[in-house]
Amino acid sequence: MFEKILIANRGEIACRVIRTARRLGIATVAVYSDVDARALHVELADEAVHIGPSPAAESYLRGETIIRAALDTGAEAIHPGYGFLSENPDFVDQVEAAGLVFIGPSADAIRAMGLKDAAKALMEKAGVPVVPGYHGDTQALVLLASKAREIGYPVLIKARAGGGGKGMRRVDDPDQFADALAAARREAKAAFGDDHVLIEKYVEKPRHIEVQVFGDRFGNVVHLFERDCSAQRRHQKVIEEAPAPGMTPEVRAAMCEAAVTAAKAIGYAGAGTIEFIVDASEGPKQDRFWFMEMNTRLQVEHPVTEMVTGIDLVEWQLRVAAGEALPLSRDEIRLDGHAFEARLYAEDASKGFLPATGTLHHLKFPEAPLPGTRLRVETGVQEGDAISPYYDPMIAKLVAHGPDRAAALGALVAALESTEVAGSVTNLAFLAALAREPDFSAGEVDTGLIGRKQDALTKNPEPSPGILAAAVIAASGIHDRPRTSDPWSSLSGYAHFHPIARRVSLRYQDREISAHVAVEEGSPKVLVRDEVDGALGKMQHHLPSPGAGSSGGARIARWPGHITIFDGAIGYDFAVPDPLERADDADATADSMRAPMPGLVKLVRAACGDLVKKGQPLLVLEAMKMEHTIAAAHDGEIAEIAAEGAQVSEGAVLVRFAEI
Numbered sequence: 001m002f003e004k005i006l007i008a009n010r011g012e013i014a015c016r017v018i019r020t021a022r023r024l025g026i027a028t029v030a031v032y033s034d035v036d037a038r039a040l041h042v043e044l045a046d047e048a049v050h051i052g053p054s055p056a057a058e059s060y061l062r063g064e065t066i067i068r069a070a071l072d073t074g075a076e077a078i079h080p081g082y083g084f085l086s087e088n089p090d091f092v093d094q095v096e097a098a099g100l101v102f103i104g105p106s107a108d109a110i111r112a113m114g115l116k117d118a119a120k121a122l123m124e125k126a127g128v129p130v131v132p133g134y135h136g137d138t139q140a141l142v143l144l145a146s147k148a149r150e151i152g153y154p155v156l157i158k159a160r161a162g163g164g165g166k167g168m169r170r171v172d173d174p175d176q177f178a179d180a181l182a183a184a185r186r187e188a189k190a191a192f193g194d195d196h197v198l199i200e201k202y203v204e205k206p207r208h209i210e211v212q213v214f215g216d217r218f219g220n221v222v223h224l225f226e227r228d229c230s231a232q233r234r235h236q237k238v239i240e241e242a243p244a245p246g247m248t249p250e251v252r253a254a255m256c257e258a259a260v261t262a263a264k265a266i267g268y269a270g271a272g273t274i275e276f277i278v279d280a281s282e283g284p285k286q287d288r289f290w291f292m293e294m295n296t297r298l299q300v301e302h303p304v305t306e307m308v309t310g311i312d313l314v315e316w317q318l319r320v321a322a323g324e325a326l327p328l329s330r331d332e333i334r335l336d337g338h339a340f341e342a343r344l345y346a347e348d349a350s351k352g353f354l355p356a357t358g359t360l361h362h363l364k365f366p367e368a369p370l371p372g373t374r375l376r377v378e379t380g381v382q383e384g385d386a387i388s389p390y391y392d393p394m395i396a397k398l399v400a401h402g403p404d405r406a407a408a409l410g411a412l413v414a415a416l417e418s419t420e421v422a423g424s425v426t427n428l429a430f431l432a433a434l435a436r437e438p439d440f441s442a443g444e445v446d447t448g449l450i451g452r453k454q455d456a457l458t459k460n461p462e463p464s465p466g467i468l469a470a471a472v473i474a475a476s477g478i479h480d481r482p483r484t485s486d487p488w489s490s491l492s493g494y495a496h497f498h499p500i501a502r503r504v505s506l507r508y509q510d511r512e513i514s515a516h517v518a519v520e521e522g523s524p525k526v527l528v529r530d531e532v533d534g535a536l537g538k539m540q541h542h543l544p545s546p547g548a549g550s551s552g553g554a555r556i557a558r559w560p561g562h563i564t565i566f567d568g569a570i571g572y573d574f575a576v577p578d579p580l581e582r583a584d585d586a587d588a589t590a591d592s593m594r595a596p597m598p599g600l601v602k603l604v605r606a607a608c609g610d611l612v613k614k615g616q617p618l619l620v621l622e623a624m625k626m627e628h629t630i631a632a633a634h635d636g637e638i639a640e641i642a643a644e645g646a647q648v649s650e651g652a653v654l655v656r657f658a659e660i
Contacts, residue, residue, distance in 0.1 A: 001322050002026055002077050005103065006070040007045070009081030010060060011380030012394065013298075014041035017079050020314040029073045031066055033059035035388045040380050047073055054390045060084045063091040067098050077101035077321060079314075083392070086297040087114065103321040105270040105296045112266045113294040117160045117198045123291045126265035128258050131277055131290040133200035135160075145177050147199050154202040157181055159188030159195075165235025166191040170202055205446045207278040208232065209244050209289070211259035212305045214313070215268040216320045222330045223256040224305050224313075230280075230445045231434060233353050238427075238450065239412075239434060240301035241340045242308045244284070245405060245443030251284040262294065271298045271317050280446045300343070300397070303376060307339035307401040338408040339401040342416060342431045346393040349430035349458040355393045358424025359386045361559030365396065366418040373411035374401040387424050395426065405443065409435060422557040422564035422571060432569035433457045463508060463572045467565050468515075470554035471574045474563045475504045476517040477599075506563075507575040578628070593633055593655040595621065595648045604644040606655075611637050618655055621648075630654060 005021060006029040007014045018028045018041065030045035035054040042048045049069040052059035059065075063085055070078055078095050080086035080103070089107035096102060104110075113119045117135040124130050133155075134147035148155045148171065157180055159167025167188030169180040185195040207230045215221040228244035229237045243252070259274035273295040279288040302313050316327060346356040363383040369375035379396035387393050398415045402408035416432040434440055434457055439449060450457065463471070506513040555566035565572045603620040606612060612632045619642060621628045632655075640656040642648060 001324075002101070002318065004029065004046075004073070004075045005077045005079055005318075006031065006049075006066070006073065006075040007041070007079050007081060008060070008066045008085055009079075009083070010036055010039060010041055010391065012378045012397065013081035013083075013300075013380070015044055015380050016378055017081065017314055018044045020312055021318070024315065024318065026318070029069065029075050031060070031069055033390070035386075035390060039385070040382050049073060054388065056084065056390060063088070063094055067094060067100065070100055071098060075100070077103050079103040079317070080297065082297050082300060087295070089114065101321050103270075103317050105268055105272065109266045109268050110296045113296050115160045115196075116158065116293055117196070119293060120198075120291065122265060123262055126261055128262050128265075128291045129287075129289065131200045131203070131292065133198060135198045137196075139196060141178060141181065144181060144197070144199055145174065148177055149174065151199060151201050154204075156200045156202045157184045157197050158200060159184065159192060160198050161188065161192040161194040161196070167195075167197065168235060203277055203279050205279065205281045205448070206230075207244075207280040207284070207446050208237075208275065208292075209247075209255065209278050209284070210273045210275040210295075210299075211256050212299075212302070212313075213259050213263040213268065213272050213274055214316055214320070214326060215263055215270065215272070216326045217269045217323065218325050219264075219267075220326050220329075221260050221263045221268060222326060222328070222333060223259050224309050224311065224333055225335050226252060226255060227301055227304055228445065229275075229301060230447050231440065231450060232447050233450045233454075235447075237301065237343065239340060239342045239431065239440075240304055241338065241405075241408075242304040243335060243338065245445065246283050248284065251286050251289070254286045255289055258289075258291070262291065268296075270296075270320055271302070271313055272296050273299050301341050303378060303397065303399045304339040304341045307374065307376065307399060308336055309333055310336065337401055337403050338405040339399060340408050340412040340435075341397050341399045342412060342435070343397055343427075344395045344419070344421075344431065345427045346387040346395055346424045347427050348425045349427045350460055353427065355389075356425045357387045357389050357393070360384065360395070360421065361423035361562075362420060362557035362564065363395075363422075364420040365398075366415045369400065370407075370411045370414050372403065373407055375399070375411060375415055376401075377415075395421065409441060417568040419569065420555060420557060420564075420566050420571065422559055422562070422573070426571075429460070429568075429570045430458055461570065463565070464567075467554070467567055467572050468508075468513065470556065470565050471506055471508075471563055471572070472504050472513070472515045472517060474554075474556050474558065474565070475506055475574070475576050476502050505577050507577065508572065513574075591657050591659070592653050593618075593630065595652045595654050599628075599648060601642045601644055601646045601648060601654070604641060606638055606641055608638055608641060611635075619644075621654070 004027040007017050014030060021028045028045045030042050030048040031051045032039060032042045032048055033052055033054045051065045051069060052062055061084055078100055085091040087110055089110040092102045092107040112122060120130045120135045133151055154170055154172045157169045167184050169184045171177050171180045184197055189195040209226050209228050211226045212224040213221060226244050227240050227242040229240045231239040255276060262274050263272060275292045276289045277292045278284055306313055348354045348356055360381060360383055365377045366375060376399040377396055381395055400408050400411035400415055402411050413432060413435045419428060421428060502517045504515050504517055557564040561576055563574045563576055599621040601619055602622040606618045614632055614634045616632045617629050618632055619630050621630055636657040639658040642654045
């Protein structure tokens with residue numbers, strides 16, 4: 001076994017490999033770009049080497065730099081993870097030429113499966129069923145259009161290189177073919193540097209089912225059952241599960257045997273995935289699945305296979321690369337229960353799944369699974385990290401296991417509804433909505449499911465009165481100060497004959513909210529009057545226990561300029577305008593400056609008699625667990641200033657200027 005390996009990747013997969021290597025007593029070397037200098041995978045590894053600027057082309061895709069880092073640190077092998085250089089046969093050749101071991105398949109195997117047309121021809125020769133279509137070299141428009149008519153519409157134009165749905169177009173009518181072909185070629189050329197395409201019969205109700213295979217260098221190949229990856233948006237996977245719902249023993253046996261045949265045909269060693277397209281119009285059948293492509297690496301969704309087999313696939317990768325035989329034979333691998341994986345991304349599902357950036361000011365994952373289930377969270381980020389525009393915006397993978405599909409799905413929903421992210425828009429609510437969607441819950445899944453129901457799945461519900469009340473109460477700062485059982489003491493100051501009230505301003509999306517919070521005599525309730533579009537509504541909300549850190553049981557995250565209220569998997573983000581900004585705009589001739597909110601005078605930077613200039617910091621007010629600097633509104637001489645350590649109420653005089 002290796003003593004030290006280098007991981008040529010980042011994020012959650014790098015952390016995942018480090019975890020297994022550490023368990024096996026293998027030292028790890030991380031590599032990182034400028035933006036990843038403080039990333040979690042760098043923190044977890046035994047050593048870390050800087051490899052370049054933030055763009056992947058200048059760092060994680062620089063094979064020679066990564067190989068040099070491995071040699072300089074004494075690593076014996078390189079684990080590529082997935083993406084980046086993981087399926088680059090030239091990189092494999094360079095690694096081996098440097099005297100290092102590539103933890104993955106041979107360069108020849110990667111090349112054999114690297115181009116879809118060549119791979120399909122190879123599979124046909126090996127007797128593996130392939131989708132009816134044209135996979136030839138001739139790319140003339142007239143020939144391709146003729147082949148499309150022979151195959152029968154609808155057809156699918158696909159780039160022979162790459163993946164992720166790039167260079168792919170569905171064509172329903174011959175009149176659309178020329179334009180679709182031109183668009184697919186442009187996209188393929190831009191993405192992969194190769195505009196060669198193939199034409200396939202479009203399966204009307206397709207399911208995407210893949211089989212995990214594993215081979216060693218002694219000619220042994222096994223399968224570890226199948227995964228269903230049909231829940232996709234823009235041809236990219238969203239929720240995966242193992243085993244596939246509705247799979248009969250006969251179809252499973254036929255599909256898994258075809259996958260093993262495919263791997264043996266290229267002398268495959270290491271972890272790989274054979275992907276099949278399945279006609280789901282009448283459920284899986286033995287003669288209705290076809291080879292689509294092979295991924296010659298570890299897949300993003302490999303944890304669901306690990307959960308249902310109890311096998312650590314990264315450990316198997318390390319053992320096979322070190323020259324060992326497969327740890328188990330096919331008959332020793334058992335299927336246990338059901339598992340789901342949901343990919344949590346920084347993206348805006350309501351805007352076509354547009355990738356997002358932002359700082360993860362608040363990040364919380366479930367602490368425990370439901371009884372009788374297991375939960376696994378794979379992540380490469382932690383609270384305070386930024387989602388950069390340079391790489392895939394994945395935040396985490398939530399993987400749930402149960403004794404059956406219903407239990408596993410229930411555990412996944414519970415995990416999604418307990419996850420909290422604030423600071424960036426995410427697809428969390430969309431994932432929960434998809435997991436609860438009736439067809440998905442029943443296992444009636446195909447690759448078009450999300451597209452058909454996208455509007456309903458991505459709709460953002462309006463915050464309820466209770467959510468609005470919780471946000472207003474949180475913004476009021478009531479819970480920031482100690483109080484007794486007397487609700488009057490929760491607000492600073494004193495008033496005759498009427499409840500003490502505080503004005504609060506918030507913004508939710510394009511909606512301005514102006515409200516008053518008051519504690520009425522003899523009632524431990526907060527009344528919120530929400531002025532929206534000229535209408536005045538009244539809401540009641542119970543005060544929580546002191547120190548609860550929430551509002552009426554609501555889950556709350558506070559971050560600079562914002563408050564997020566969590567309701568299940570939905571996070572309602574409210575912007576909190578800084579009252580100090582309003583104070584800065586106050587009348588410059590005023591003789592005093594008042595506290596814009598209740599707080600503690602943390603620091604005083606001026607004294608009576610001082611001559612100050614407009615904008616000069618005078619004191620620091622601590623409120624809402626943040627510090628706010630109070631600056632002079634105009635030039636003048638200070639006549640009075642609040643004492644350091646004083647607890648002041650909203651509107652209290654902080655600074656009084658001498659008369660001119």
